[in-house]
Amino acid sequence: MAVLKPFKAWHPTPKNVEQIACVPYDVVSVEEARTLAAGNPESFLHVVRPEIDLPEGTDPHDDEVYHKGAENLHAFLENGTLQQENKPQIYVYQLIRNGRPQTGIFACVSVEDYDDEVILKHELTRPAKEDDRTRHILTQQAHAEPVMLTYKDDPTAENLIKETVEEEPLFEFEASDGVIHKLWRAKETKAFAKAFKSISHLYIADGHHRCKSASRAAEQKRKNNPGHTGNEEYNFFPAVIFPMSNMNILPYNRVVHSIPDNFLDTLQDKFTLTVGADPSPSKKGEISIYLDGNWYGMELPLDNNPNSVQKLDVHRLQEFVLSPLLDIDDPRRNENISFVGGIRGTKELEKNVNSGKAELAISMYATSIEELIKVSDEGRLMPPKSTWFEPKLRSGLLVHTF
Template sequence: MPLIKPFTGLRPAPDRAEAVIAPPYDVINVAEARELVRERPWSFLHISRAEVDLPEGTDPHDPSVYARARANLEHMLAAGVLRRDPTPSYYVYRLTMDGHRQTGLVAAASVAAYDSGRIKRHEFTRPAKEDDRVRQIEALDAQTGPVFLAYRAQAAVDGLLAATTEQPPEVDVTAADGVRHELWRIGEPAQVAAIDAAFAAIDALYVADGHHRSAAASRVAAARREAGAMPGGAHESFLAVIFPHDQLRILDYNRVVRDLNGHTPETLLAAIAERFAVEPADTPVAPTRPGEFGLYLAGHWYRLGLDPRLIPADDPVASLDVSLLQQHLIEPLLGIDDPRRDPRIDFVGGIRGLDGLQQRVDSGEMALALALHPTPMASLLAVADAGAVMPPKSTWFEPKLADGLVSHVLD
C-alpha cells in the first residue's frame, strides 16, 4: 500500500502567490479574516473562510458559506488566478521563520493507509468540525487545507528534498507575519519515481496537525466509494505536507482559567504546594524542562515543580506535562474535569508569548494562567505508536502551513 502519490496540484498562477496565500482557516477568527481580505480580492480566505463575503453574523456553517466558497473558487479559476498543473507532481515546500527552517514534501496521502493505521493519529476529533470539513470538501470538490504529517527522518528522503532545493524555487513569498514560503515542483518521471521509492521504505507517517481534515477526507472517500466512484480516484487520497520529525518545532500550549473554583489566591497556592514545589519568581516563568510549570496568579509569577514521584515512567500519555497538570492541579483544585468542553478553561498557543498569558489575567477576563514546557516531538510519536490519544491542545506547531499554495482537486 503506497503511503503517498503525486497529484496535479491547483496553484496560484505565476506571480500570484503573494496575492493568494493565506493563514490556515482555523487559526484566525472571522473578524481577523475580514480584516485580512480588505483590498485583497484574490486572498484564499475568500475560499477557506467564505463567510467574509457574506453579511456579518452569518453562521460559518450555513450552506450559503459553502456555496459562496465554490463560487469564489470558480471565479478565481475563470480569472486565471488559480491554475492546475498538467501532470501529476510532488512539491517541495520550505518554511522559514525566525531563523528556523523546515523542508517537506507536498503529496497526496493515502486514505487507505490512514484508515488502516499506517498514517497514525494522536488526537480525538469532534463531529461538528469533521462535518464542516466534509461539507467544504464536497462543495469545492477539492481539499484546500493540507494535513500536516511527519515521518521519522530518513537520510534518503531528506537528501532528495535537499537536492531539489538547490534549484531556484518557483514560489518565494514572505507573508505578512514574516514567514517565508518557498515551493519547488517535482514533475520529471525519474524524480517522481525516486520519491515513490524513498517513501515506500517508510513504515508510517504521523498526523502532527490536521486530524479533522484527514478524518473528513476519509469520510468523503467512503461516501464516494459507496456511491460507485471509480477505485483509485483522487478521492482516495488527501492533501498533505510531510516533514521529517527532527525539523519540526513545537511551541508550548498554555492554559488560562476563568475563576479559582472557590479558592482565594492564598488557599490555592497552599493546595498546589501539597504536590508541587512553589517558588515565587520576579519575571514571567517559561518552564525549562518537563515537569516544570509557570503560574501567574494575582499579579505574581510562580515556578512550579511537580514531585517527581508523581510522574509515571512507562505511560506515554500520563507522563505528558499536559496530563500531569490536568491530573494534579486543573481537575482536583480548579474543578475542570473535561477541558475539551468546559468553558472555564481556554488555551493559548505559545506564539503569543508569556505576555499574552499575563494580559488575559490582568484584564480580569481570566483568574490565572499556566505556562507549560513544549511537548517533545518524541512524545507525540510515542503516543501515536502506542495507539493512544493525547489530551486536547497538547501541541502547537510553528510555523503554520499556508492555505492556497497547493490544493488537491478530486475530479
C-alpha cells in the first residue's frame, strides 16, 4: 500500500502567488533563470536556482550556492512571503493547458516507500545530480519542489478529487506560458490517505533525482538522530500524484552535433527512407529525420521477441541507429548528442540543424504512459530521456520543511 501523508505546507497568498511560482529548477539554464527572475525578488527561482543571486560564472556546486538557497528560503519564511498552514493538509492541484485539465493530489509520500519499491522508478539517476539535490535539501532543511508521480486510476481517489474541485480554490492563476494553475485544500484528509492504502504502487513520472535525494537526505538525518522514530518530517517528501489517465507525455527529441560523411547514404543503404515526411511521426515505431534541409521518414527495426524496454522507440533508435552508426553508446555522457523536449516543437529541431549547432535532428513519437507503467512494473529501466511530461508543475506553491 502507498502512504499518503498531510503536511503543514508553506505557501504563497492569492496576492503574491504569481510572483512566487516558477518553473522547476531543471527545465531552465542559469541564464534563463536569471532572466526570468530579473526584477522579481519574490520569484522562487531565488531558492531553487540560487546561483542567479551570485556573480556570473559561479560554480553551481560551490558551497556559497547552497548557503544562498537556504538564506533565500528562510527569508521567505520569516518575512511573510510564504505562510505556513496551522495544521497538516492534503491538497488537490490542477493544471489546465490548452483547455485540457490534469488534476492530482498534492501531499507527502514516504521515503520508505521509495526505498522498498512501493514507489517505482523507470530511469537511472546520476550520482553528481543526486549529490547536488541532496545538499540543497539538507542545507535548506526543506523539500522545496515536489516530484510528479502517477498511479493506476482508482475510483475512490477520483471521487475525492471531484468533490474537492467543486469547492473554491485556495488560489488560481495563469502562468506566462498560458497554463492555468489551481490549488484546493482537501476537506477529507483522512479519506485521501485511506484511499491510497489500497493502491499498491506509485510510479515516478518526473523527479527521479529528487526522489533519490530525499532518500539520501533522510538516511543522513536518521544517522544523526539517536532518537529516530520514522515519523519525523524528513522521512517524507512532497509529490503531486496524478491518475495515469490524466498524464500527458510529449516526445523527447534528439539532435546529433556531428555525423559521418555521406551519412544519408548509409541510412538509405540500411533502411527505407521516405523523402518529404511529416516532421512529427504519426505512429509508434516511426521517426522523422531532419538532414540537409529535408525531412525523411523511417521505420525503426524491432528485436525478435522484444521485452517491454526493447519495444520502446527510444531503445530501438539507440540499438539500430545511434550506437552502431554514430558511436553513441552512452547517451547520458556522450557529448555528441543533445535532447530537446517536445514542447519546443519540430521547428526547434530545424533551427538546431539550420544554424549549424547540429547536423542531424530526430523527431520521435511519444512514449505512452502504459509503456512507462509496464516497464516499471517489470523492474526494468528505460533509456535516458524517454519521456517529456507536460504541463510542468510550478515550484513555490507548497514547500515542505523539516
